[in-house]
Amino acid sequence: MAEEDRPKEEAQNEWAQKAWRALSAVRRQSPLIQCITNFVSMDLMANTLLAAGASPAMLHSLQEIPDFTPQAHALLINVGTLSDAWLPAMKSAAEFATQSGRPWVLDPVAAGATGFRLKACLELVGLRPTVIRGNGSEIIALSKASLGATQGVDSIHESVDAMEYAKSLAKASGAIVAVSGAVDIVTDGQQVVGARNGVAMMQRITATGCSVTALIAAFVAVDPLHALEATVLALSVFGVAGEMGMEMAKGPASLRMHLIDSLYGLDQPAVLSRINITSLS
Amino acid sequence: MAEEDRPKEEAQNEWAQKAWRALSAVRRQSPLIQCITNFVSMDLMANTLLAAGASPAMLHSLQEIPDFTPQAHALLINVGTLSDAWLPAMKSAAEFATQSGRPWVLDPVAAGATGFRLKACLELVGLRPTVIRGNGSEIIALSKASLGATQGVDSIHESVDAMEYAKSLAKASGAIVAVSGAVDIVTDGQQVVGARNGVAMMQRITATGCSVTALIAAFVAVDPLHALEATVLALSVFGVAGEMGMEMAKGPASLRMHLIDSLYGLDQPAVLSRINITSLS
Amino acid sequence: MAEEDRPKEEAQNEWAQKAWRALSAVRRQSPLIQCITNFVSMDLMANTLLAAGASPAMLHSLQEIPDFTPQAHALLINVGTLSDAWLPAMKSAAEFATQSGRPWVLDPVAAGATGFRLKACLELVGLRPTVIRGNGSEIIALSKASLGATQGVDSIHESVDAMEYAKSLAKASGAIVAVSGAVDIVTDGQQVVGARNGVAMMQRITATGCSVTALIAAFVAVDPLHALEATVLALSVFGVAGEMGMEMAKGPASLRMHLIDSLYGLDQPAVLSRINITSLS
Numbered sequence: 001m002a003e004e005d006r007p008k009e010e011a012q013n014e015w016a017q018k019a020w021r022a023l024s025a026v027r028r029q030s031p032l033i034q035c036i037t038n039f040v041s042m043d044l045m046a047n048t049l050l051a052a053g054a055s056p057a058m059l060h061s062l063q064e065i066p067d068f069t070p071q072a073h074a075l076l077i078n079v080g081t082l083s084d085a086w087l088p089a090m091k092s093a094a095e096f097a098t099q100s101g102r103p104w105v106l107d108p109v110a111a112g113a114t115g116f117r118l119k120a121c122l123e124l125v126g127l128r129p130t131v132i133r134g135n136g137s138e139i140i141a142l143s144k145a146s147l148g149a150t151q152g153v154d155s156i157h158e159s160v161d162a163m164e165y166a167k168s169l170a171k172a173s174g175a176i177v178a179v180s181g182a183v184d185i186v187t188d189g190q191q192v193v194g195a196r197n198g199v200a201m202m203q204r205i206t207a208t209g210c211s212v213t214a215l216i217a218a219f220v221a222v223d224p225l226h227a228l229e230a231t232v233l234a235l236s237v238f239g240v241a242g243e244m245g246m247e248m249a250k251g252p253a254s255l256r257m258h259l260i261d262s263l264y265g266l267d268q269p270a271v272l273s274r275i276n277i278t279s280l281s
Numbered sequence: 282m283a284e285e286d287r288p289k290e291e292a293q294n295e296w297a298q299k300a301w302r303a304l305s306a307v308r309r310q311s312p313l314i315q316c317i318t319n320f321v322s323m324d325l326m327a328n329t330l331l332a333a334g335a336s337p338a339m340l341h342s343l344q345e346i347p348d349f350t351p352q353a354h355a356l357l358i359n360v361g362t363l364s365d366a367w368l369p370a371m372k373s374a375a376e377f378a379t380q381s382g383r384p385w386v387l388d389p390v391a392a393g394a395t396g397f398r399l400k401a402c403l404e405l406v407g408l409r410p411t412v413i414r415g416n417g418s419e420i421i422a423l424s425k426a427s428l429g430a431t432q433g434v435d436s437i438h439e440s441v442d443a444m445e446y447a448k449s450l451a452k453a454s455g456a457i458v459a460v461s462g463a464v465d466i467v468t469d470g471q472q473v474v475g476a477r478n479g480v481a482m483m484q485r486i487t488a489t490g491c492s493v494t495a496l497i498a499a500f501v502a503v504d505p506l507h508a509l510e511a512t513v514l515a516l517s518v519f520g521v522a523g524e525m526g527m528e529m530a531k532g533p534a535s536l537r538m539h540l541i542d543s544l545y546g547l548d549q550p551a552v553l554s555r556i557n558i559t560s561l562s
Numbered sequence: 563m564a565e566e567d568r569p570k571e572e573a574q575n576e577w578a579q580k581a582w583r584a585l586s587a588v589r590r591q592s593p594l595i596q597c598i599t600n601f602v603s604m605d606l607m608a609n610t611l612l613a614a615g616a617s618p619a620m621l622h623s624l625q626e627i628p629d630f631t632p633q634a635h636a637l638l639i640n641v642g643t644l645s646d647a648w649l650p651a652m653k654s655a656a657e658f659a660t661q662s663g664r665p666w667v668l669d670p671v672a673a674g675a676t677g678f679r680l681k682a683c684l685e686l687v688g689l690r691p692t693v694i695r696g697n698g699s700e701i702i703a704l705s706k707a708s709l710g711a712t713q714g715v716d717s718i719h720e721s722v723d724a725m726e727y728a729k730s731l732a733k734a735s736g737a738i739v740a741v742s743g744a745v746d747i748v749t750d751g752q753q754v755v756g757a758r759n760g761v762a763m764m765q766r767i768t769a770t771g772c773s774v775t776a777l778i779a780a781f782v783a784v785d786p787l788h789a790l791e792a793t794v795l796a797l798s799v800f801g802v803a804g805e806m807g808m809e810m811a812k813g814p815a816s817l818r819m820h821l822i823d824s825l826y827g828l829d830q831p832a833v834l835s836r837i838n839i840t841s842l843s
Contacts, residue, residue: 260532
């Protein structure tokens with residue numbers, strides 16, 4: 001190893017140690033995560049949280065939110081199968097979470113796809129999520145709309161191209177913003193961190209993006225004062241589980257199974273040797 | 282074997298024979314089970330019923346219940362993702378089932394978590410379910426509320442601690458009450474039976490509890506006059522499938538797969554050698 | 563081989579070549595398929611489309627349809643967990659698809675089970691689906707009702723018995739009609755084609771029928787001018803994936819996994835050697 005690589009390697013080791021401590025904290029504390037999410041993702045999301053040691057609660061009824069949301073350690077809102085019947089509960093839960101000092105995480109699925117959806121996402125962003133995680137297109141659509149720029153349905157964007165939009169959205173919203181892609185990037189508007197774990201085939205399984213956003217909520221729940229770090233670590237841990245699952249997978253369906261098994265069984269050596277996080281700012 | 286163990290062993294053998302006969306009846310008759318259940322559980326519940334030989338029908342529309350519910354051989358109501366939009370259909374289906382002389386089974390998920398939910402569960406209990414199955418916290422919350430005791434969100438209770446509450450709820454409601462736990466207990470208010478099959482990791486898979494409640498509905502459908510027995514047998518058969526699945530599993534996701542495969546392939550020798558049921562009263 | 567079998571074998575080869583070209587086109591073009599489907603099927607349907615190379619979008623909100631449906635390359639409507647809250651969106655999406663010149667495919671789940679459901683299905687048939695796919699009972703119920711014949715809940719019908727009803731429905735509706743069964747049959751009212759791939763255990767997995775209807779939408783999306791052919795090919799390709807999955811499966815849950823893995827990995831030799839399609843008219 002060259003002399004100049006030492007500080008980089010030390011930083012990597014530090015991130016890996018943090019990842020292991022964060023996962024251990026989730027397993028030990030088993031935070032209760034309320035999920036108001038789309039119908040497609042509920043099964044995999046609940047199983048992801050259970051495999052990581054957290055306690056999922058899929059509960060979306062407007063009548064129950066005043067009683068329930070303050071009990072949860074974090075809240076996840078995902079607009080995938082949005083409807084006007086569910087939107088009021090999403091907003092109410094976001095408000096109760098904020099009032100109760102609980103972190104909440106927004107997954108603005110397909111934010112730019114329709115006017116109704118973009119407006120709903122902007123309203124939710126206005127309720128001050130702790131973290132926003134999306135793909136490049138979603139973050140760009142939200143960022144442009146937050147800044148009043150011309151809107152429209154975006155084509156595929158690589159996450160690295162979305163970095164500037166993510167920083168703008170973070171500054172405008174006060175949220176940590178994460179953009180999934182070949183490299184996941186996470187920013188608070190100033191600092192930018194890249195998480196490089198994961199495999200491409202995870203995109204061929206529905207709801208992996210939704211599920212990692214729920215995992216972010218679990219990681220932020222056990223370390224709410226370090227939301228940027230917790231977001232990076234959750235993305236990386238899920239990516240490591242995907243890499244380990246991929247070693248046994250024969251296609252997307254077996255990857256889905258092995259990913260969850262790997263997340264459940266993840267041990268310290270695997271985390272320490274595989275975590276790949278670097279500062280990009 | 283000591284002389285005094287003979288009656289116990291004979292009782293075990295009798296239960297095992299009954300379990301095999303009940304599973305065979307489900308496979309032969311393929312009862313139609315209407316499920317009004319939460320969004321998270323629908324996939325695993327339908328696959329559990331199919332693997333056991335039953336015919337699931339997820340149908341929750343208020344308009345269809347008068348036509349459909351009397352055709353079903355049993356009804357399952359699970360309040361997991363409860364909303365005021367679904368509650369009227371749950372109540373209507375319960376009434377049509379009772380009027381048609383069909384058994385129906387209630388899964389009061391998170392009964393004590395909110396006031397809205399507890400009230401809804403109590404209303405459903407008032408519509409005379411044949412069986413109520415929950416975990417310790419849920420049964421205790423329902424039992425206390427049925428008796429007018431002070432309510433509140435209960436912490437984790439082991440099923441054995443819940444036995445007295447289960448008996449009270451059974452007496453107050455007229456339902457068979459089952460409490461899942463390390464040992465599943467089933468009571469009609471007088472008799473108490475313990476079902477000891479199953480593995481702990483099943484709790485790390487979402488909707489296994491929901492799915493076994495649907496399986497109870499299938500077992501009660503083919504033997505409605507012996508609902509206590511049918512409930513015990515369904516819990517045990519599902520537990521045996523879990524034990525056999527666990528022998529092949531590497532984590533919760535592969536356990537989920539092997540559990541369903543095992544339920545589908547369950548044969549007489551496995552049932553006879555593994556069923557572990559004992560009278561506790 | 564006998565001399566007289568040559569033309570039959572050549573026809574088989576032609577179908578197999580077409581199947582490979584169609585699957586390749588789906589993989590290459592990755593058509594966006596809007597799915598308004600039942601809650602049970604969403605996960606497997608999305609994963610089926612992803613495994614085949616298509617892009618699923620589960621989006622059912624009435625407010626979003628005017629913006630979104632014209633962007634989709636095809637629309638799938640499945641009435642499995644029908645409710646009056648969802649029916650207007652189904653109708654609106656069907657109308658927007660037709661107005662935009664997009665193909666749309668109807669899965670009339672349990673069409674004859676209730677009066678509400680049959681009426682809804684007939685209204686949807688009136689909105690001119692490109693393809694209707696159901697099992698024998700569903701197609702017979704729809705066909706009888708379309709012709710004003712006496713209705714009622716039909717018992718199990720084999721697909722071959724349903725052939726005449728399928729032809730009548732195709733003529734009355736203008737749609738391609740597909741009937742799943744031991745042999746899948748597809749007709750435009752004149753021509754009838756039989757697709758013989760698949761394995762019986764696929765019926766023990768919930769949502770395989772729903773998922774193959776979505777796959778039909780993807781195949782029609784990339785070849786809208788040959789909807790009969792595209793329907794036959796989608797059914798056959800899914801059936802081949804099921805056959806290959808069955809070679810590794812130990813039960814319905816592992817079949818489900820291997821089916822999706824096989825669909826993802828399907829290569830030209832497997833398609834060419836396995837496709838089994840014959841003209842029945």
